Amino acid sequence: MPTTVQARSTESRPPAPRTISGATTAVAKDLGRLVLQCEDRPRIIAAISQFLSDHDANIVESDQATTDPEGGRFFLRMTFRRDDLPVHLEDIERSFAQTMAERFDDAEWRFTEAATPKRVAIMVSKTDHCVLDLLWRARRGEIPIDIGLVISNHPDLAADVRSFGVPFVHIPVDRNDKPAAEEKQLQLLSGNFDLVVMARYMQILSADFLERIGCPVINIHHSFLPAFAGAGPYERAKDRGVKLIGATAHYATEDLDEGPIIEQDVVRVTHALDVAGLTRRGADVERAVLTRAVQWHCEDRVLRYGNSTVVFAR
CATH class of the missing domain: 3.40.50.170 (Formyl transferase, N-terminal domain)
Structure with a gap:
């Protein structure tokens, strides 16, 4: 719980947190995202697509860019669907770290749940x-x-x-x-x-x-x-x-x-x-x-x- 902060108000501490969450978040069930950047090189998208396919994930959106096709920096945002994603996401992350991250040793990457x-x-x-x-x-x-x-x-x-x-x-x-x-x-x-x-x-x-x-x-x-x-x-x-x-x-x-x-x-x-x-x-x-x-x-x-x-x- 957050530490109490004295404030100039009738309350000495904030009320119990109640968050406002977007209704759109419920629509994204079982959608995951991979965000990655690394040194640009051939076959990055092919390798990642195969990795997701091997984990029964279907790619539904992909965006990529590079600062230079020869030796530049490559950027990727990929959205995928996997049945029961919350159950499997930890295993997907672990497998990516053990296999794909070794191929792109300069990569910065993260998986998130869209929901x-x-x-x-x-x-x-x-x-x-x-x-x-x-x-x-x-x-x-x-x-x-x-x-x-x-x-x-x-x-x-x-x-x-x-x-x-x-x-x-x-x-x-x-x-x-x-x-x-x-x-x-x-x-x-x-x-x-x-x-x-x-x-x-x-x-x-x-x-x-x-x-x-x-x-x-x-x-x-x-x-x-x-x-x-x-x-x-x-x-x-x-x-x-x-x-x-x-x-x-x-x-x-x-x-x-x-x-x-x-x-x-x-x-x-x-x-x-x-x-x-x-x-x-x-x-x-x-x-x-x-x-x-x-x-x-x-x-x-x-x-x-x-x-x-x-x-x-x-």
């Missing part, structure tokens, strides 16, 4: 459009996630989040002692989730936090960076008369806003929009970009490679 949603925690400050969109889409079954916790450095969104049946924990951040707040956050997050989403969490996560969290962290920000970094980006965008606004979702790293990009989008704007209008358009783009990034990550469609990504989006 098992990723466990997700969300970090947020005061702005609600991204966190509420994720909660709403998860409840509708549009994204395959279980949202188990929302952490905020402000209490403002407690009622909204709890209306979805999700625990909300307020952990204030003292600018003079941020490590203390991060330690409390880590007590709740580390080892308990597959993904943490910064849904407009307006704090910089330390390198120590990112190293200890034990799972990927996805961040969303407006694409004015770095031209309009800091406070008031839409005000400055209005002053400059911008014609495009957008958003970027990326993995968080210790280099601020420099992590591998998962998804981006833009929308055209005109001089007729005031700051409030620009902000609304920006919020719409941020919601859409973050949702796609979270969905693709949780469907095992994103493969990280250095400071870049390969995204098998549909």
Whole structure:
């Protein structure tokens, strides 16, 4: 169970976790996924296809890419069906490690069950459009996630989040002692989730936090960076008369806003929009970009490679 965190609310500890899980996850019974990257070479797909066939698995979807057909890096995402997959998946993994992994000794690979949603925690400050969109889409079954916790450095969104049946924990951040707040956050997050989403969490996560969290962290920000970094980006965008606004979702790293990009989008704007209008358009783009990034990550469609990504989006 998560360690208790004292919060500035009527509750001294988060309520018993109740997750929101997508209804779509029930459709994927007996579907598995293999995600792999290795040095490109001949007969990779043939070998893996034969391996899955030998384990009575039928391939239903396959995506692959390479950085260079001669000595490049090869990326694969393959979906397969196997009767009673939960019973057999451990044996499939063990057999792959003993046979196939030896043939591709530089490979990074993993098997997952499509029917098992990723466990997700969300970090947020005061702005609600991204966190509420994720909660709403998860409840509708549009994204395959279980949202188990929302952490905020402000209490403002407690009622909204709890209306979805999700625990909300307020952990204030003292600018003079941020490590203390991060330690409390880590007590709740580390080892308990597959993904943490910064849904407009307006704090910089330390390198120590990112190293200890034990799972990927996805961040969303407006694409004015770095031209309009800091406070008031839409005000400055209005002053400059911008014609495009957008958003970027990326993995968080210790280099601020420099992590591998998962998804981006833009929308055209005109001089007729005031700051409030620009902000609304920006919020719409941020919601859409973050949702796609979270969905693709949780469907095992994103493969990280250095400071870049390969995204098998549909």
